[in-house]
Amino acid sequence: MKVGLNVLERVMLLSVLPKEGNFTTLRLTRELQAKIGISAAEYKEFEVQTDEKGSRWNIKGAAPTEIEFADAEIDIIKKQLKELDSKNKLTNDLFSVYEKFVN
Secondary structure, eight states: OEEEEOHHHHHHHHHHSOSSOOHHHHHHHHHHHHHHSOOHHHHHHTTOEEETTEEEOOGGGGSOEEEEOOHHHHHHHHHHHHHHHHTTOOOHHHHHHHHHHTO
């Protein structure tokens, strides 16, 4: 499944990936981190700046980048997002990510 994600959505998605689990989950999580993370070329293209106030990027970062996800990767993402939802821990920054993966 292909999903278009902008820089903010990618950063937020990285923050919800599992930090522990079984070997298979951790392997898939590593692959997801590499897939979703901002590449060196994108870092330069989007003019990403990070300081004590947070991270910023130019308008190009608002445009979605199409990323192909395997079914197992989608399952991990959905599980994490549904867990946050069940605990009332979703944030506005995760709203569009939730819509794209769960709804």
